[in-house]
Amino acid sequence: MRAVHFGAGNIGRGFIGPMLSGSGYEVCFVGRNKRKIQELQTRRQYPVTLANEDRDSFMVDNVTAINLKDTQEVAEAIAGAEIVTTAVGISALKDIASSIARGIELRLSSKEPSHPLHILACENGIGSSQQLKRSVYRQLEPAFQERADRSIAFPNVMVDRIVPVQKHTDPLAILVEPFSEWVIPRSGMIGNYTDIKGVRYVDSLDPYLERKLFTVNTGHCSAAYFGYLEGYSTIQEAMSDPLLKARVHGVLQETGKLLIERHGFEPAVHEQYIQKMLNRFSNPNFKDQISRVGRSPLRKLAPGDRLVLPAMQAYALGLPTRHLVAAITSALFFDHRNDPEAQRLQDAIRCTGLGNVVAGELGIPVQHPLHSRIIAEYNTICMQYPHMACNGFGSVVQSLS
């Protein structure tokens, strides 16, 4: 069985690669980094270490790699694969769509494939595989689209494992947290396929995806943005500040109420889940940089992502949003100099004004009560943290009259 995985980065090597290899797949990484590609081709294995007290480690075998630029080789690999996965970042899916489209065309041009192809975008977000499908189909001839519909599926999935940014002498080595969860909806799968060992196949993905996105991702980035204001550089430092940890917990109690309302979770069980996630953030066996967890603030502040979506949904249901508003507003201060989105965010606040950014980028209309609450909170934070660049300070809270 053959798998093609786009992105030999942290989650690719630290999570998807081991899961597929452990299920008997030969895993071909499609990457951009020449050294990693060469090492994967020659060694055909690499070490994974668990960030637990004992630093347990294991080898991931039966792997190889192709350079993304070798388009014909990539297409051939996809044509012969049972599964294609990605972990390149949701914004980069459009950039790999044409490579996947060429592979699909090659696959469908030869004799009828004997097995279906599943294409899974293992990215943080709602509907990532379907988003990838739309980009891929834009590059496919209509005749191929009809045939692809019969033998190729793009089920949305949920993946969860914290893999921090890291550097080792061995460019393939990777340190990952022990926890991991990969959920796939059976309804999205087609034909005969071999289960991936360790994956939880479920009837409905939404409760799992929303629980993870609005707890792990919302909580983690809240810790990053609150921590950034305090001047911390790692999530571990931030989470060891009891006041900050309590605020993150506050955010997760708000998303928790929303999740309980939407999906009928048992409150006590959900609180246990929250506590487990808070412990994961605090894992003392590695350092996770605030710059990574807070990266790409415009994406994280988008209307359909981990901060604004639960805040708007909670508000609409009459649920509390105080901590979520604080987290959203703190994100508006993220000014990390090496993060192009943070720089674009600050430029936008400077050039178009805070109110327009909240309306335009976050999708919260000027008339919406959360809009004025965010602006009021922004001005409060400017006064509490005078060292921050307050590009939107002084914005007027909109009058609702």
Ligand SMILES: NC(=O)C1=CN([C@@H]2O[C@H](COP(=O)(O)OP(=O)(O)OC[C@H]3O[C@@H](n4cnc5c(N)ncnc54)[C@H](O)[C@@H]3O)[C@@H](O)[C@H]2O)C=CC1
């Ligand atoms: N690191 C983590 O803890 C987790 C990450 N994720 C998701 O997995 C995805 C990848 O994240 P990481 O592995 O942390 O990032 P990463 O930066 O370590 O890896 C991304 C890989 O994709 C490649 N890539 C980026 N843009 C590309 C493009 N335009 N064309 C081809 N390749 C491209 C990069 O070269 C890199 O090898 C993201 O969507 C992230 O949200 C999901 C769960 C956990």
Ligand SMILES: O=P(O)(O)OC[C@H]1O[C@](O)(CO)[C@@H](O)[C@@H]1O
């Ligand atoms: O990869 P993104 O979406 O930028 O966000 C980082 C997130 O990924 C994770 O590593 C795993 O979901 C979380 O730790 C963190 O919230």
